[in-house]
Amino acid sequence: MTRGIGWFDAFREVAPEWAVVILGLVTQLGDVWFLGVLVGTSYWLETDNRDRIAAVFGVLLAGLSLITALKHVFALPRPERTLVAAEALPEAVHPLYEATATATGYGFPSGHALLTTIVYLSLAEYGSVGTRRNRYIGAAGIVTVVCFSRVGLGVHYLVDVVAGVGIGLVFLLLVWRLLDRYPARRGTLGFGLAVALAAVAFVTTDAASDAVLLVGASVGAFAGWQFAALAREVDAGRGPIRGSRALTARAAAVAAGIVSLVALSGYYWPVSSLAGSGVLGLVVAAFVTLPVLYRSERGSGI
Known part of the structure; x- marks a missing residue:
């Protein structure tokens, strides 16, 4: 059963070749390395808010295990398509193209969509930079552009990113309810959840x-x-x-x-x-x- 809706072909017709570089850079906002640096830096710098950021750290690790398990459970392939063939780009940008605009492994649900939803909304909820309203607006914007970049690059179907966001939202609603019930133990609960889901991923993925x-x-x-x-x-x-x-x-x-x-x-x-x-x-x-x-x-x- 195909997960395509036909949007990608229409976008490829109008997108210029250099768009692949822009989308490749945007998608880094949802890469594991960037999310790790973002949460890790927040954990070290927000000394008066470290317990809350520790919970976000735990949620990030739990989300990584969740998406690892789900991808192996569904085992659905990625689209066999690209926005731009590497040969059509200048040779100087080939390394950048390979590093930012390509992907391997299973495709459903989108890990970028799920993890950006989990991390950026958690930082909006438990962070201390700016106002809560502005944090949520920024988080929603980042999640949207990252999801668009994944579909635009051709590494995911639209269904993949919608599912990733949906699963991430459900996951957050359940986790936040637990964390807010025991505010003094947010860090312990967040990291404990990470251990539990890591064990699930270990078993699920053999x-x-x-x-x-x-x-x-x-x-x-x-x-x-x-x-x-x-x-x-x-x-x-x-x-x-x-x-x-x-x-x-x-x-x-x-x-x-x-x-x-x-x-x-x-x-x-x-x-x-x-x-x-x-x-x-x-x-x-x-x-x-x-x-x-x-x-x-x-x-x-x-």
Whole structure:
């Protein structure tokens, strides 16, 4: 069954060749690397709003696992079409074309559409830059142009991006309800959800390499956040750790996560994606923990 609606052919008739470069650059707003830099930078810089941005960080990881699982479940191909053949472009822009305007793997639903919906709307909801209304207007605009770029480049059908946005909205409504019910635990819930969905993706994809890496990243993020929270609580004078069940539970979660990641990276290195998963998890754990420890007077002595 085709997912095409005929829009792409009409657009290709009127689009100039240089449009592929513009669309390729626009689509980077929804690439994983850009979303990771955006959320990671916000996490480090928004010191007074870090708990909320930690939840967004967790939602990003959860969204990556969700789209990984869904693509393997549906296993539908991408369109066999391009907006412009590479041969029609100057040779100087071929590397840029390959890096920004092409895609591989399964096509339904659109990962860019789903992830931009999840990340930009979450930043609009929990961010602190500008007004809430302006954040939502900006988020809606970015989601729209990214979705347009995916269809315009010919790497997705219109149905793919509509489904991606729809699934992202449903996902957010469910997750936000949970996060807002327990506002003091947003970070823990966000990263915990990431671990749960990473496990689902691991099983659904039969341990595909992307799913394996997401398991490590999610476990590392969860352990790193527990360590950061533990440091803040000790810094606030809520210790000693052994005298509090909550602090003991956090310390146990940190130990279990870090030990498992070290074991993965050490035992399987350097031949398996499992080793890469362990190393990635340790890097993510450090990334999540360091900005909190930097501001902690006593927590860094844990």
